[in-house]
Amino acid sequence: MTQSTSENGYIQVYTGNGKGKSTAAFGLSLRAVGAGKKVFFCQFVKGKIYSEIEAIRQYLPNITLKQYGRGCFIYKKPDQADIDAAKEGLQEISEIVKSSEYDLIVLDEANIALYYNLFQVDDLIEILKQKHSTTEVVITGRYAPQELMDFADLVTEMKEIKHYYTKGVEARKGIEF
C-alpha cells in the first residue's frame, strides 16, 4: 500500500440491505480523525441520539455533528416536517461541500432521504459537482439511486447474506444503535 501524493477527494457510496453502512461511515470518520483530518458528519432522516453519536460527542469533539431528521424513522408518507428538515440539511451541506473546511463529509442516510423524495437526486449531484477538490464525501443508506452510483467514484453494496433479525433478535443498544 503506497500513500498517494495527490490530495484529491472522492465520492463514496455505501448502500444495500446489509448491516454496516452507517457503521463503516463512523469507522471512516474515526480513521480520518486519527490522521488529523477534519470531519463533518451529518445524518438525514435520523434524529435520535444513538450510541455512536454519544461516543463522538464524548470522545471525538473534533468531529462536527449535525442531524437533519425528526428523531423517528419514516414508515409511510413523509410529513412536511421531514421534507423541511431534509431540505434545510441539503442547503447547509451545499455550502460545506463547496468550502475546503472539512476533509471528510459524511451524508449518512442521504439515500433514504432520496428514496422518500425529501429532495431530488439531481439537486444532490449538483451540490457534489461543486465539491472542493480535496474533500472526500461519503453517502450512505439503502436504495442508492442509479444516477448517484453512476456519479460516485466508489460504490460498495452491503449485501445481507444472513441476518439475526430473522431469528427474532431485536436491535440492541451499543450494537445496532
Next chain:
Amino acid sequence: MTQSTSENGYIQVYTGNGKGKSTAAFGLSLRAVGAGKKVFFCQFVKGKIYSEIEAIRQYLPNITLKQYGRGCFIYKKPDQADIDAAKEGLQEISEIVKSSEYDLIVLDEANIALYYNLFQVDDLIEILKQKHSTTEVVITGRYAPQELMDFADLVTEMKEIKHYYTKGVEARKGIEF
C-alpha cells in the same frame, strides 16, 4: 426499533471484496464505547499502525487493542513468523472470548488468517463455541470460509460495485489506512 431486554451476544461476519469491512468493525467499536461497553479489538495479519489505531490510542483508551501480525501484508506464502504470530493471537483470544470481560470482541482480518492457513477454521469455531453468552464477536476480512458463515449469526458481504482503485487512485492516509 425496540431495545432488546436479552443480553445475548452474537457472531457477526463481514466479508467480500468491497471497501468497508474493517471500517465497519471500527464504527461498531465506537458505537459500543458510546453505550459504555468494553471492547477488545485485535487485528490478524496486519501489524502496522494505521490511522484508526492511532485514533483509538489517542481518543478511545477504553478500547483494548492488539495486533497479531508482522506489520506487512502477506503476498505469497506466509513465513513461519506469520504463522507464529497468528497462532499466538488465537491462543490469546481463546481466553478472552470465554471470559465475560469484554462486551464486543473484534477479530479483524481473521478471515485472511484463515485464507492463508495461519490457523484452521475448526480451531476458530471451537473457540467461538465457548463464547461467553453476552459477548458479541465480529470477524472481518475477505474470503470468509463457508463453514464460518454457516456458524455465524449475521453475515454481510461488502460487494465491490465500483472502486476508484481501477482509476489509479492509491491508498490515502486517513481514508484507506
